[in-house]
Amino acid sequence: MLYSEKVMDHFANPRNVGEIPDANAIGEVGNLKCGDIMKIYMKIEDDVIKDVKFQTFGCGAAVATSSMATEMVKGKSVKDAMKLTNAAVMEALDGLPPVKVHCSVLAEEAIKSALANYYKNQGIDPTPIIGCTGECEHCHGEHDHTTDKE
Amino acid sequence: MAEPRLVYADNAATTRVDPRVLEKMLPFFSVDYGNASTLYKLGQRSHAALEEARKNVAAVIGAKPGEIFFTGSGTEADNMALRGMMHSKQAKGRKHLITTTFEHPAVLQTARALEKEGFRVTYVPVDRTGTVDLQALEDAICEDTVLVSVMAANNEIGTIQPIAEIGRICRSKGVYFHTDAVQAYGHMPLNVDEMNIDMLSLSAHKICGPKGVGAIYIRSGLMLDPVITGGGQEKNRRSGTENVPGIVGLGEAARIKLEGMEQENERLRKMQRRLIDGVLSSVPECALTGHPENRLPGSCSFTFTAVEGESLVLLLDMKGICASTGSACSTGSLDPSHVLMAIGLSHETSHGSLRLSLGEFNTEEDVDYILQELPGVVARLRAMSPVWKG
Ligand SMILES: Cc1ncc(COP(=O)(O)O)c(C=O)c1O
Numbered sequence: 172m173l174y175s176e177k178v179m180d181h182f183a184n185p186r187n188v189g190e191i192p193d194a195n196a197i198g199e200v201g202n203l204k205c206g207d208i209m210k211i212y213m214k215i216e217d218d219v220i221k222d223v224k225f226q227t228f229g230c231g232a233a234v235a236t237s238s239m240a241t242e243m244v245k246g247k248s249v250k251d252a253m254k255l256t257n258a259a260v261m262e263a264l265d266g267l268p269p270v271k272v273h274c275s276v277l278a279e280e281a282i283k284s285a286l287a288n289y290y291k292n293q294g295i296d297p298t299p300i301i302g303c304t305g306e307c308e309h310c311h312g313e314h315d316h317t318t319d320k321e
Numbered sequence: 322m323a324e325p326r327l328v329y330a331d332n333a334a335t336t337r338v339d340p341r342v343l344e345k346m347l348p349f350f351s352v353d354y355g356n357a358s359t360l361y362k363l364g365q366r367s368h369a370a371l372e373e374a375r376k377n378v379a380a381v382i383g384a385k386p387g388e389i390f391f392t393g394s395g396t397e398a399d400n401m402a403l404r405g406m407m408h409s410k411q412a413k414g415r416k417h418l419i420t421t422t423f424e425h426p427a428v429l430q431t432a433r434a435l436e437k438e439g440f441r442v443t444y445v446p447v448d449r450t451g452t453v454d455l456q457a458l459e460d461a462i463c464e465d466t467v468l469v470s471v472m473a474a475n476n477e478i479g480t481i482q483p484i485a486e487i488g489r490i491c492r493s494k495g496v497y498f499h500t501d502a503v504q505a506y507g508h509m510p511l512n513v514d515e516m517n518i519d520m521l522s523l524s525a526h527k528i529c530g531p532k533g534v535g536a537i538y539i540r541s542g543l544m545l546d547p548v549i550t551g552g553g554q555e556k557n558r559r560s561g562t563e564n565v566p567g568i569v570g571l572g573e574a575a576r577i578k579l580e581g582m583e584q585e586n587e588r589l590r591k592m593q594r595r596l597i598d599g600v601l602s603s604v605p606e607c608a609l610t611g612h613p614e615n616r617l618p619g620s621c622s623f624t625f626t627a628v629e630g631e632s633l634v635l636l637l638d639m640k641g642i643c644a645s646t647g648s649a650c651s652t653g654s655l656d657p658s659h660v661l662m663a664i665g666l667s668h669e670t671s672h673g674s675l676r677l678s679l680g681e682f683n684t685e686e687d688v689d690y691i692l693q694e695l696p697g698v699v700a701r702l703r704a705m706s707p708v709w710k711g
Pocket residue numbers: 333334394395396397399425427472474475476501502503504524525533534535
């Protein structure tokens with residue numbers, strides 16, 4: 172298994188690591204059992220992501236995809252950030268080994284989970300806007316995590 | 322720019338070839354290149370080299386040279402022992418194999434394959450230190466048990482198994498005993514007679530020999546079905562033109578090991594003690610895995626709370642330290658190492674595992690360097706971990 176130079180760069184020098192004390196959108200996906208947890212903090216003003224930070228427990232790809240995903244949504248409008256896909260994150264990193272594709276899925280879910288939280292904080296049901304963020308009970312354990320196993 | 326420092330601390334994965342071993346091997350590529358089965362002098366020189374190697378390999382475990390058969394790897398030796406023995410007793414209706422839950426895949430996957438063929442396999446559990454449950458092992462032996470296969474020492478956590486006791490149990494119950502000694506051979510005293518071992522697997526690349534060559538000890542008189550059939554080399558037990566340079570390398574590596582084992586183990590134990598104590602005292606929330614004392618002399622294995630093993634290995638690599646982990650991310654599957662599961666660690670804990678294995682080419686300075694770099698690397702990962710409450 173070999174990581175691209177971009178992945179190694181984002182792993183070795185991750186962008187946007189940390190917490191935002193006065194975040195108004197927080198999302199967390201993954202679980203310890205699977206070995207990846209991503210937590211995203213956002214400061215959103217006038218529907219624009221002014222600041223974004225992450226904390227990740229996970230492998231090299233988990234750290235790199237978190238870093239890249241935060242870079243890709245920083246300064247974007249909520250509406251544009253919602254269009255982030257795992258494929259775009261992977262492409263920006265010059266690809267991932269097949270067994271690590273699930274990390275990019277997790278990064279997409281982490282961003283969407285934070286955005287869903289942003290809507291919820293305003294009393295808006297995010298489900299029709301964002302769809303399933305991987306947080307909801309019914310899809311736990313059955314979404315993409317296992318399908319990309321070599 | 323100065324060469325970045327390289328501290329190789331993954332000797333359980335493989336070792337650097339000893340220069341004396343390499344030197345001994347080289348003529349057999351281009352000078353004494355004859356086929357050992359031929360009649361002319363060139364071939365006979367190869368033949369003689371094989372026999373010298375056989376003698377050296379046998380001496381390490383108190384076997385007779387004629388009981389050693391060369392293979393293409395430790396994995397192949399394990400396959401020969403399990404498949405060869407189970408197949409040979411099949412006709413007599415004996416179909417039961419006993420092994421443990423934390424064997425190397427070379428044994429475990431072979432046992433699974435035998436199950437598919439219709440053999441019955443019992444996987445005996447190990448305790449938290451990674452020591453096989455002797456009572457459970459004895460209780461598992463029944464009428465149609467053919468073979469018990471228990472590794473001599475574990476590759477991930479280094480725990481040494483009570484091989485002599487297992488040998489005694491097997492002998493008294495009239496079943497054969499195979500041990501995968503790939504990690505143990507040359508690193509601890511082993512004696513096939515005193516320990517009642519009927520078959521033993523070993524591999525050259527774990528003892529500063531070349532990769533892709535191993536051997537199996539088979540007690541004289543024991544008949545196995547061959548796994549590889551062909552021209553009848555190695556007394557029909559393992560066909561295929563012998564890898565003369567590789568076998569010569571294995572023989573020389575074995576000779577060097579036997580000669581210096583006691584002294585080398587003492588040196589390794591001192592470094593091991595310092596590394597284990599140093600890590601445990603300088604990194605918060607970290608634990609030793611495996612047995613606190615009863616472990617291979619170079620083996621140091623840990624778990625770190627709230628840190629993922631692959632990230633740890635990658636960051637250590639950036640510092641020039643080669644180590645390994647049993648975390649899921651490293652195994653290429655989504656499950657952490659079966660060894661860490663077998664000793665009762667949770668998924669969560671296993672994800673933060675790290676193995677540092679010292680060998681002949683490591684020095685006290687290497688230990689210093691690891692102790693200097695490791696705490697910072699762990700702290701750096703914890704600083705970005707959402708589950709670290711430090
Ligand atoms: C305990 C054990 N058994 C078997 C093997 C396989 O040996 P080889 O790499 O020579 O096939 C290894 C090492 O990889 C091992 O550690």
